[in-house]
Amino acid sequence: MDGGRACASLCGHDESLVRGTSSAVAVALLDRLLVSGSDDAVPPGSAGDLAICDRDRLLAAIYRAVFGDRIDTRASCVHCDHPFELEFSLAALQDSLAGEDLAEGPDSSGHxxxxxxxxxxxxxxxxxxxxxxxxxxxxxxxxxxxxxxxxxxxxxxxxxxxxxxxxAPVLDLELDARCPDCERDGVVHFDLQSFLLAALQREGQWLARDVHRIAVAYHWSHKEILDLPRSQRQLHVTLIEADMAARRRPA
Ligand SMILES: [Zn+2]
Known part of the structure; x- marks a missing residue:
C-alpha cells in the first residue's frame, strides 16, 4: 500500500463505524486498518500522529482498493448553477500535485x-x-x-x-471544470477524505442486507459475517442471490 504502510482489507466492522466525514472518523477508520509491520512507523492506534498528507495517501489507497481509480462526482456550475457530472482518475490527480521541492528532506526524523x-x-x-x-x-x-x-x-x-x-499536498482542492451547459470555466471543490467517507457510508446501507442474506443461507453468526473482507462478503451475496434467482425460475 502507498507510503510503505500496510492496511488490512476493509470488513463489515470497519464499514459499520463510518458515520460522518470528519477527520476524526478518518483517523478512527485508519486506526482499525493499520497493521503492525517491521518497518511500520505508525502502529495501529496512532493514525492521529500521521502527517495529514500520509493519511490522505492511505485514504486514496483505500478508495482505490474498494472503488477503483475512477472518481465520479457531481458539481454545480458557479455561473449558471446547472448540475453536471465530473469524472477523473485519482492517480492522475495525485500526480498533478507533485512539484519542485521547496525544502530539503525528509531526514531520518521526517523533518x-x-x-x-x-x-x-x-x-x-x-x-x-x-x-x-x-x-x-x-x-x-x-x-x-x-x-x-x-x-x-x-x-x-x-x-x-x-x-x-x-x-505535504492534501487532496482537498479546487479543480478546474468547464460547465457543459453554459460552457464557461469554473472550479469545483474536491476533498478525497469526505468523498471516500461519504461513499463508504452510502454503501453501508447494504451491509444489513448482506448480513441477512449470508446469515439465512449459511447460518453464520453476525460477528463471523462482519469479520469477512468486504470483497469476500459481496462475493457470497452475489452467489446466494444467483442461487435464489435460479430457484425462482420455472423448471
Ligand atoms: Zn454553467
Missing amino acids: YRLADGRVFRLPSWRDEQAIAGLDPADARRTLATRCLVSGDPDADPAPLLAALERQ
Whole structure:
C-alpha cells in the first residue's frame, strides 16, 4: 500500500463505524486498518500522529482498493448553477500535485529544512484539531509555529507555509471544470477524505442486507459475517442471490 504502510482489507466492522466525514472518523477508520509491520512507523492506534498528507495517501489507497481509480462526482456550475457530472482518475490527480521541492528532506526524523536553516515537520491531525475554528490568518500562523522544529520563530512564516503545502499536498482542492451547459470555466471543490467517507457510508446501507442474506443461507453468526473482507462478503451475496434467482425460475 502507498507510503510503505500496510492496511488490512476493509470488513463489515470497519464499514459499520463510518458515520460522518470528519477527520476524526478518518483517523478512527485508519486506526482499525493499520497493521503492525517491521518497518511500520505508525502502529495501529496512532493514525492521529500521521502527517495529514500520509493519511490522505492511505485514504486514496483505500478508495482505490474498494472503488477503483475512477472518481465520479457531481458539481454545480458557479455561473449558471446547472448540475453536471465530473469524472477523473485519482492517480492522475495525485500526480498533478507533485512539484519542485521547496525544502530539503525528509531526514531520518521526517523533518524538512528550508534554505534559511529553519527545520519543520509535517502537520498531523493533532495540528488540524489545534487550528480548527481559528480564522484563516490565525490558523496559518499557528500552524507555522507548531510545525517549526528549530530556527527563528519570528522569521516570515510564508516560506514555511509554502513549503508545507508543496511537501505535504492534501487532496482537498479546487479543480478546474468547464460547465457543459453554459460552457464557461469554473472550479469545483474536491476533498478525497469526505468523498471516500461519504461513499463508504452510502454503501453501508447494504451491509444489513448482506448480513441477512449470508446469515439465512449459511447460518453464520453476525460477528463471523462482519469479520469477512468486504470483497469476500459481496462475493457470497452475489452467489446466494444467483442461487435464489435460479430457484425462482420455472423448471
Ligand atoms: Zn454553467
